[in-house]
Amino acid sequence: MDAMMMDAVGKDMMSMPGMDTMDMAMMQECMDACSACEQACTVCSTQLMSCAPACMNCADMCNTMMRAMMRMQGMTPASMMAMLDACVAMCQTCMDECMQHADHSEVCKMCAQSCQACMDACAKVRAAMMSAA
Amino acid sequence: MDAMMMDAVGKDMMSMPGMDTMDMAMMQECMDACSACEQACTVCSTQLMSCAPACMNCADMCNTMMRAMMRMQGMTPASMMAMLDACVAMCQTCMDECMQHADHSEVCKMCAQSCQACMDACAKVRAAMMSAA
Amino acid sequence: MDAMMMDAVGKDMMSMPGMDTMDMAMMQECMDACSACEQACTVCSTQLMSCAPACMNCADMCNTMMRAMMRMQGMTPASMMAMLDACVAMCQTCMDECMQHADHSEVCKMCAQSCQACMDACAKVRAAMMSAA
Amino acid sequence: MDAMMMDAVGKDMMSMPGMDTMDMAMMQECMDACSACEQACTVCSTQLMSCAPACMNCADMCNTMMRAMMRMQGMTPASMMAMLDACVAMCQTCMDECMQHADHSEVCKMCAQSCQACMDACAKVRAAMMSAA
Numbered sequence: 001m002d003a004m005m006m007d008a009v010g011k012d013m014m015s016m017p018g019m020d021t022m023d024m025a026m027m028q029e030c031m032d033a034c035s036a037c038e039q040a041c042t043v044c045s046t047q048l049m050s051c052a053p054a055c056m057n058c059a060d061m062c063n064t065m066m067r068a069m070m071r072m073q074g075m076t077p078a079s080m081m082a083m084l085d086a087c088v089a090m091c092q093t094c095m096d097e098c099m100q101h102a103d104h105s106e107v108c109k110m111c112a113q114s115c116q117a118c119m120d121a122c123a124k125v126r127a128a129m130m131s132a133a
Numbered sequence: 134m135d136a137m138m139m140d141a142v143g144k145d146m147m148s149m150p151g152m153d154t155m156d157m158a159m160m161q162e163c164m165d166a167c168s169a170c171e172q173a174c175t176v177c178s179t180q181l182m183s184c185a186p187a188c189m190n191c192a193d194m195c196n197t198m199m200r201a202m203m204r205m206q207g208m209t210p211a212s213m214m215a216m217l218d219a220c221v222a223m224c225q226t227c228m229d230e231c232m233q234h235a236d237h238s239e240v241c242k243m244c245a246q247s248c249q250a251c252m253d254a255c256a257k258v259r260a261a262m263m264s265a266a
Numbered sequence: 267m268d269a270m271m272m273d274a275v276g277k278d279m280m281s282m283p284g285m286d287t288m289d290m291a292m293m294q295e296c297m298d299a300c301s302a303c304e305q306a307c308t309v310c311s312t313q314l315m316s317c318a319p320a321c322m323n324c325a326d327m328c329n330t331m332m333r334a335m336m337r338m339q340g341m342t343p344a345s346m347m348a349m350l351d352a353c354v355a356m357c358q359t360c361m362d363e364c365m366q367h368a369d370h371s372e373v374c375k376m377c378a379q380s381c382q383a384c385m386d387a388c389a390k391v392r393a394a395m396m397s398a399a
Numbered sequence: 400m401d402a403m404m405m406d407a408v409g410k411d412m413m414s415m416p417g418m419d420t421m422d423m424a425m426m427q428e429c430m431d432a433c434s435a436c437e438q439a440c441t442v443c444s445t446q447l448m449s450c451a452p453a454c455m456n457c458a459d460m461c462n463t464m465m466r467a468m469m470r471m472q473g474m475t476p477a478s479m480m481a482m483l484d485a486c487v488a489m490c491q492t493c494m495d496e497c498m499q500h501a502d503h504s505e506v507c508k509m510c511a512q513s514c515q516a517c518m519d520a521c522a523k524v525r526a527a528m529m530s531a532a
Contacts, residue, residue: 002435008506009442035434036401042469043408045322048314053207056311056322060200061216063462064193070441074186079219079226083194086212086219093212107407135302141373142309168301169268175336176275178455181447189444189455196329203308240274319473326463327482333459340452345485345492349460352478352485359478 009070021132026124027069033114033121034066034087040114041094044107051097051108058094061087062118077129084126091115091122142203154265159257160202166247166254167199167220173247174227177240184230184241191227194220195251210262217259224248224255275336287398292390293335299380299387300332300353306380307360310373317363317374324360327353328384343395350392357381357388408469420531425523426468432513432520433465433486439513440493443506450496450507457493460486461517476528483525490514490521 010024041059045052065087068075075083095115101108143157174192178185198220201208208216228248234241276290307325311318331353334341341349361381367374409423440458444451464486467474474482494514500507 002439002509004505005439005442005509008509031438035438039430039434039465039469040401040404042466043404046319046470046472048316048318050314051207052314052318053204053312055207057197057201057204057207057212059466060197064190064197066438067193067441067458068190070438071186071190071445073445074184074188074190074226074230076226076229079190079222082215082219082222086215089209089212089215093207093209096209097207106403110401110404110407135306135376137372138306138309138376141376164305168305172297172301172332172336173268173271175333176271179337179339179452181449181451183447185447185451186445192333199305200308200325203305204312206312239270243268243271243274317473319470321473323463323467323470323473323478326466330456330459330463334456337452337456340450340454340456340492340496342488342492342495345456345488348481348485348488352481355475355478355481359473359475362475363473 009072022128026121026128030121030125031066031069033118034062034069037091037114037118038062038066040111044098044111047105047107049101049105049108051094051101051111054090054094054097055111058090058115061090065122077133081126081129084122084129087122088119088126091119095119142205155261159254159261163254163258164199164202166251167195167202170224170247170251171195171199173244177231177244180238180240182234182238182241184227184234184244187223187227187230188244191223191248194223198255210266214259214262217255217262220255221252221259224252228252275338288394292387292394296387296391297332297335299384300328300335303357303380303384304328304332306377310364310377313371313373315367315371315374317360317367317377320360320363321377324356324381327356331388343399347392347395350388350395353388354385354392357385361385408471421527425520425527429520429524430465430468432517433461433468436490436513436517437461437465439510443497443510446504446506448500448504448507450493450500450510453489453493453496454510457489457514460489464521476532480525480528483521483528486521487518487525490518494518 006024006028038059041055041062045055045059065083068083095112098108098112102112139157139161171192174188178188198216201216228245231241231245235245272290272294304325307321311321331349334349361378364374364378368378405423405427437458440454444454464482467482494511497507497511501511
């Protein structure tokens with residue numbers, strides 16, 4: 001996301017309980033990882049391999065997660081944590097499926113890497129929220 | 134959803150670990166509740182009241198949940214439970230916001246009712262999965 | 267959609283230029299057809315047949331169309347017409363793909379029928395807008 | 400999008416009638432513009448100004464457009480053109496709304512710029528498809 005837009009998002013995030021000390025660079029990293037994962041999963045699903053349903057589910061969850069982070073006025077710490085957990089779990093499921101084809105599909109390999117990166121970014125935000133609470 | 138289509142979904146659900154004893158009528162009820170909640174939240178968000186960001190988040194989460202239930206081949210029990218938890222949490226957040234305007238907005242009142250129905254339906258599926266595991 | 271919710275949507279639609287004479291039952295029929303088509307396409311795509319990418323595209327377009335009809339305050343006659351055209355074209359593409367498997371897949375047959383119904387409903391709304399303009 | 404992922408997308412695009420001579424850099428630019436516009440519109444909609452319903456519609460249309468470009472196996476030239484037209488029209492509607500607040504909202508100004516960029520990118524792809532046909 002554009003730096004000025006991120007400023008606008010950041011101001012709203014700060015106003016959420018337990019978010020006033022959040023690192024905005026970390027939040028932006030997480031939104032970008034969600035966006036990249038949605039895109040990788042969308043492409044991967046077109047291969048019509050057995051991972052495709054997991055990829056479609058993961059693409060939707062990552063988009064929903066990214067948008068929620070851009071609309072923090074509509075989140076509570078409880079719903080935010082639950083959404084992050086769901087995004088991590090969905091990325092894990094998709095990564096596990098794609099790793100079964102990683103040896104013979106470059107796209108699956110890239111998709112699995114995007115899932116791992118998204119999981120890591122979501123876990124990092126979750127940990128920061130926990131320590132701030 | 135159409136009955137014949139539900140049959141097709143049902144056959145795939147049955148093949149998922151811990152889902153072979155699932156009540157398909159209960160699953161269909163949950164998908165319908167997610168769909169109804171997405172629609173109510175989408176309408177409610179256009180009022181531009183303070184609940185709108187929560188409504189938008191809830192609409193996206195409910196759509197993602199509904200689609201995941203239609204693509205159970207791409208879910209594991211772990212990701213399914215985490216998604217159900219996230220959907221319940223997001224509906225709770227949205228309902229709490231809308232209840233603050235329920236006295237003077239019929240749309241907020243209906244939106245809150247849809248959130249409650251979606252939460253109940255998701256919790257029921259979750260409980261059934263727990264007892265089957 | 268629930269009748270009271272439809273009333274709320276209807277009031278906003280009426281305020282759009284060229285929409286004051288719109289038949290709300292026809293609009294609701296169209297939103298329901300979009301929702302049904304999104305669901306059929308989502309299920310159909312999990313079969314991982316050659317129609318799957320078209321089904322995924324159609325599911326997304328139908329959801330976007332449905333939501334836009336629920337947020338008419340954010341539409342103009344021009345964008346509404348263009349969206350209806352895109353939804354009709356996407357449903358046509360998906361139906362053509364699914365019809366190639368309709369003989370040996372009940373799900374593809376149902377998906378094609380949902381696409382046809384959605385096309386018809388969108389074309390009807392478009393025609394009504396044209397005659398009202 | 401990642402360069403290797405773009406290669407995978409590119410191979411599928413090439414196989415579509417009238418797409419074999421498409422400039423993949425132009426396609427990637429368009430997908431990136433759709434993604435950026437979805438994000439800007441999502442943030443802008445949280446301001447709950449009068450542009451919000453248009454912003455929500457535009458965010459959904461841009462996401463649907465981006466995904467369709469990543470799933471070109473499921474598109475025809477006709478559905479692709481109609482979707483590009485719809486995306487251009489929706490961006491125009493959103494930009495017109497946001498420009499009314501551009502003087503006193505930096506976010507609306509940025510959102511309008513993202514809409515313009517997305518319109519331009521979609522129009523460019525459309526023109527290239529027309530000249531290739």
